[in-house]
Amino acid sequence: MGVLDLFRRAAAPLSRRLSPAQKEELFDDEFQRKLDYLAMVSKRVFTGAIRAERRTKRTGSGVEFADHREYAPGDDFRYLDLHAYQRFDRLLLRLFEEEEDLSIYFIVDNSYSMGFGGGAKLRQAKRLCAALAYVGLANLDRVAIVAANAEISGRMQSTRGKARIFRVFRFLERIQADGPTDLGTALRTFVAQHKRRGLAVVLSDLYDPAGFEHGINVLRYNKFEPFVLHVIDRRDKSPPLRGDLRLYDCETGEEREVTVTAKVLERYGEAYEHYLEAVRRFCVSRQVSYFPADVATPFDELILRVFRRGGFLR
Amino acid sequence: MELTGALPGLLLQVGLGVGAAVVLLYILKLRRRPIAVPFSRLWEAVLKDKESTSLFSHLKRLLSLLLQLALLALLLLALGDPRKKVQKSEGRTLVVLLDASASMKAVDVDADMARVLAGDASEDEVRRECQPGSPELERARELGVDCDCLWMTPEGARLETESPRLRSRLDAAKDEVRALVAAVGGADRMLLAQMDATVTPKSTMTNDPVELGKALAEVHAVDVRADFSEALRFAKDALRGLPKAEIVVVGDGALGAVGSDVELGDVKLSFVPIGESERNVAITAFSVRRYPLDKSRYEVMLEVANTGSRDEDVELTLCGDGLLADVKHLHLAAGESLSRFYPNLSGAREKLAGRMRLRGGFVDALPSDDRAYAVLPERKRARIQVVSPGNMYLDAALLLDEYLDVTTVAPKQYPAAGEFDVTIFDGVNPPVAPKSGHLFYLNPGADNVPFKVDKELTSDAKYTVGFDEVDEKSPLLRYLSLGDVHIARAHPLLGEKDDKAVGKSFRGALLLQGRRQGQKFVALGFDVRESDLPLRIAWPLFVLNVINDFVEEDTGYISSFTTGSVWHLPAPAAVDTATLTLPDGSERVVPVKDGRAIFLGDTAGFYALASGAGSAAESSRFAANISDPGESHVAPAAELVVKGVTAGTLERFTVGVQPEIWIYILLGVLGISAIEWLTYHRRLTV
Incomplete structure (x- = not known):
């Protein structure tokens, strides 16, 4: 493969370079073009590593004026503000905002519960992750993906640039539902492995026996900005169960004997709604961005409308 | 209350067994279907509420067990068929x-027939039609309201004079x-x-x-x-x-x-x-016989009776083989019984039927006794071989019956060609050749005969040889008398133990009858020409009786049997069973014992008896009649x-007593089971 081929391949629409399965699984050319105009919104400003399109706290060689400061010997004369010197008779140095990249971490829950019911939730999480990762890569952000259940079961190193989207795809393809959920433990490992702070997008159903709060709090306490994309399958609310059953948790194997009646199912539905409300209330109260992502909602609609309307994308 | 069904001990055993099984099933934990859920914590809140009612659930479970045991007890009680003692004691x-x-075939209870019997309507006014083979026609035939020759139309589609849809x-x-x-x-x-x-x-x-x-x-x-x-x-x-x-x-x-x-x-x-x-006329006797000397002709004796209390004009009809033979109009006074003879009839070969009906279009109460049936004895053509130097009297006697094929041979030409039913040895006794049939010896010698011939007896002034003693019941002597026959010379005959001396002088048997290895013989111990027997009418009768006895053509044939008695019908001795065809066409296998088929007949009409198979097959016909004046008196008592x-009148039964408690118990069990099933599947009791 020559250099020209590589260029053609890089310049070709994304869908043309994808296998049919990937096209089916991810997104088409039209959707891809729409994603090119999107960018993820971070409420906080993080320190970047290299120059990019994100504002940072640092001042430097950017084009956006930031502030003045007193001239000190050794400063570059080019940045002296001569207009201010004429008006105020003071040597003031012009400071410019440094534009750096943003680290975005996608934490994909790949526990058993995500694969429950045909794997619709994991599939939805993968699609969302792929789309959002493309948005990040298109904005020259550093994108890293980890698969987490009770531990970090997979990790894709940080990468930048749209051309790296295939690496994202390949990594996502390898993710399988496996193991129990313990986001608290897994994300403690995550924060230990990733010193550079940034956005942490958690894609999970939050079926964490230890409590969904632990994982989110770990991110909060370690200066990450957590975004919770709560993957919801409404079929979990009204399972087709009837009669005398022995229910066991697909992750922990914990068993419960129950006689499922219409009344019990009704109460279960209420408990499910209470659980969703508890998650939403927790995130809102902690100023954590929370977006429910129903598997029944087409993921392009989620990306282009719901997330934009919610301020997650712009 | 007591149990009248299954024994209490048995019920207890069944109850213990099934009850133990029910309890065991309840003790054994119900194996639940395992189902995976994505997050069992969601069920906790629900299950916590359930656990708070677990005590109630256990109670319901216990109640369910008790309910099942109660249902079992009720079922066992139903099997025991409980009844109140007072109810049982009151039962009749x-x-x-x-x-x-x-007499129960009388149709006087039929509404239309009652009108006819009362003279309020003629039969034409209440005539009803029916199709051949229809249930109405079969029903009419069952009641005897049919005819088998004259009274049907040629198409057989409509009864002309009968009302078929009768109520008996x-x-x-x-x-x-x-x-x-x-x-x-x-x-x-x-x-x-x-x-x-x-x-x-x-x-x-x-x-x-x-x-x-x-x-x-x-x-x-x-x-x-x-x-x-x-x-x-x-x-x-x-x-x-x-x-x-x-x-x-x-x-x-x-x-x-x-x-x-x-x-x-x-x-x-x-x-x-x-x-x-009680209006009824009947044929109470019906008999037919062939003339012994002219078997092509026959005579019929009929006896009719009016068992009612009013005079009746009747029409008496006689049919032979389906053809009208005679019609007579009679007047029968109340309770009168008349006998009628039909002499010198001819034409019919087998079946004779008599029929009587009231004149004027009326019918009587009991149609089934208005008919009578008889069967003429079958005519057989017997092959006779006469071995004689010449006997005019014998030849003359044999000429009387046209059904005899007589072959006369001289003693030296014996045996003649062919097979014979009877061989008559007239004064000769050669060795018996095969195919000679049964043997009739006239004045036999001492050799080649199955008996011994004693020394000669001769009539003298003191004693005339003759039959001093005769067996009058012997078929050989039917319709004749040998008491005053004079014989010049004779030889007494000495038979064996089973031989029968039909006629004897006081010095020995002169007429001997016997059988040797299935071959019958009759021997007359004198030359008829040395007696006055050929000059008597008894001689040809005697010869024909002997031949008839040999070929089993009995002039005393029973033309009809009487229903209600056990019939002993002639059949081959070699068979054990025979097939009897009843008047309605159905067949029945009847046992045969000692050459007689035994059957209790209860239906008037023509019967056919068949036995054996292949070349040994034999068949015969006979008839049966009610012939019971007692049954023809149909006046209800x-x-x-x-x-x-x-006898008292029948008391009515106590109405409303329903001691079948088990039915209600069973219905209760079904009802409770249905409720339990509904509540279970609607999760009201689980």
């Missing part, structure tokens, strides 16, 4: 004797019994028996209306007299030891006297009378008297 036990004798006394009796069955209470028991020449129980002692209904449908009238004594004995035996025993007789009361050995004791006798009219005791 009945034996219903349903008269199915010939038996039908009316069945209606009475049906009402009786419907009124029987739960504690009552009933046994239904058909009463005719025998007594046939048609049901068990039961109160099941379905079984009694089926039994009632099986009862049918037959052409016999009812044996009331036997029926009472049967009923008495069936009711022995049972409470509130009662015999119910349903019939017209024409049952005759009861035997002296019948004692009713404490058994109550009730009578349900059936019948309306208003009351029934047995040994001076008048």
Whole structure:
């Protein structure tokens, strides 16, 4: 493969370079073009590593004026503000905002519960992750993906640039539902492995026996900005169960004997709604961005409308 | 309350076994279906509420177990068929004797027929049509309202003079019994028996209306007299030891006297009378015979009777083989009985039928006794071989019967070619050749004969040789007398032990009959030409009797049997069974013992008996008639008297008593089970 081929391949629409399965699984050319105009919104400003399109706290060689400061010997004369010197008779140095990249971490829950019911939730999480990762890569952000259940079961190193989207795809393809959920433990490992702070997008159903709060709090306490994309399958609310059953948790194997009646199912539905409300209330109260992502909602609609309307994308 | 069904011990065993199984099933934990859920914590809140009611659930489970055990106990109780003691003691036990004798075929209870009998309408006014083979026609034939020759139209599609859709006394009796069955209470028991020449129980002692209904449908009238004594004995035996025993007789009361050995004791006798009219004429005797000397001709004897209380003009018709032979118009006074002879008839070969009907388009109450049947004895052409130097008297005697094929040979030419049924040795006794048939010796010598010939007897002044002693019942001597025959010389004949001396002088047998290895012989110990026997009418009769005896052509043939008795029908001795074809065309296998087929006949009409197979197959026909003046007296009895005791009327049953508690128990069990099933599947009780 020559250099020209590589260029053609890089310049070709994304869908043309994808296998049919990937096209089916991810997104088409039209959707891809729409994603090119999107960018993820971070409420906080993080320190970047290299120059990019994100504002940072640092001042430097950017084009956006930031502030003045007193001239000190050794400063570059080019940045002296001569207009201010004429008006105020003071040597003031012009400071410019440094534009750096943003680290975005996608934490994909790949526990058993995500694969429950045909794997619709994991599939939805993968699609969302792929789309959002493309948005990040298109904005020259550093994108890293980890698969987490009770531990970090997979990790894709940080990468930048749209051309790296295939690496994202390949990594996502390898993710399988496996193991129990313990986001608290897994994300403690995550924060230990990733010193550079940034956005942490958690894609999970939050079926964490230890409590969904632990994982989110770990991110909060370690200066990450957590975004919770709560993957919801409404079929979990009204399972087709009837009669005398022995229910066991697909992750922990914990068993419960129950006689499922219409009344019990009704109460279960209420408990499910209470659980969703508890998650939403927790995130809102902690100023954590929370977006429910129903598997029944087409993921392009989620990306282009719901997330934009919610301020997650712009 | 007591259990009348399954024994309490058995119920206890079944209850313990099944109850233990039910408890075991409840003790064993119900194996639940394992189902995976994505997040069991979501179920905790729900299950916490359930756990708070677990005590109630256990209680419900226990209640469910108790409910199942209660259902089991109820089922066992139902199997035990509980009844109140007072109900059981009040039950009546009945034996219903349903008269199915010939008189019960009377059709006087038919509404239209009653009008005819009362003279309110002629038969033409109530005539109804029917199709051949239709149930109405079959029904009419069952009642005897049909004819087999003259009275059908050529198409056979319509009865000209009969009213086929008739209702008989038996039908009316069945209606009475049906009402009786419907009124029987739960504690009552009933046994239904058909009463005719025998007594046939048609049901068990039961109160099941379905079984009694089926039994009632099986009862049918037959052409016999009812044996009331036997029926009472049967009923008495069936009711022995049972409470509130009662015999119910349903019939017209024409049952005759009861035997002296019948004692009713404490058994109550009730009578349900059936019948309306007594107007009836009947053929009470019907007989036919061929003339011995001219078997192509025959004579018929008929006896007719008017058993009613009014004078009747009747038309008497005689048919031979389906062709009209004679019609007579008679006037019968009330209760009068007349005999009529039809001499010198010819033409018919086999079947004769007599038919009587009222003139003026009226019919009597009992059509089945208006007919009579007879069968003429079959004519066989016998092959006779005469070995004689010449005997004019013998030749003359043999010429009298046109059905004899006579071959005369001289003694030296014996045997003649061919096979013969009878060989007559006239004064000669050569060695018997094969195919000679049965043997008739006239004045035999001492050699080559199956008996011994004694020294000669000669008549003198003191003693004339003759038959001093004769067996008058012997078929050889039918219609003749040998008492005053004078014989000049004779040789007494000495037979063996089983041989029969039909005619003897005081010095020895002169007429000997016997059998050797299946071959019959008859020997006359003198030359007929040395006696005055050939000058008598007895001589040809004697010769023909001997030949008839050999070829088994009996001039004393029974032209018809009487129904209601056991018939002993001639059949080959070599067979064990024979096939009897009844008048309705059905066949029945009957046993044969000592050359006689045995059968209890209960239907008038023509029968056919077939036996053997292949070349040994034989068949014969005969007829049967009611011939019972007692059954022709169809006047219904208003009351029934047995040994001076008048039978009472049937008391009505207690209505409304329904002791079948088990049905309600079973319905209760089903109801509770249905409720339990519904509540379980609607999760109200789980």
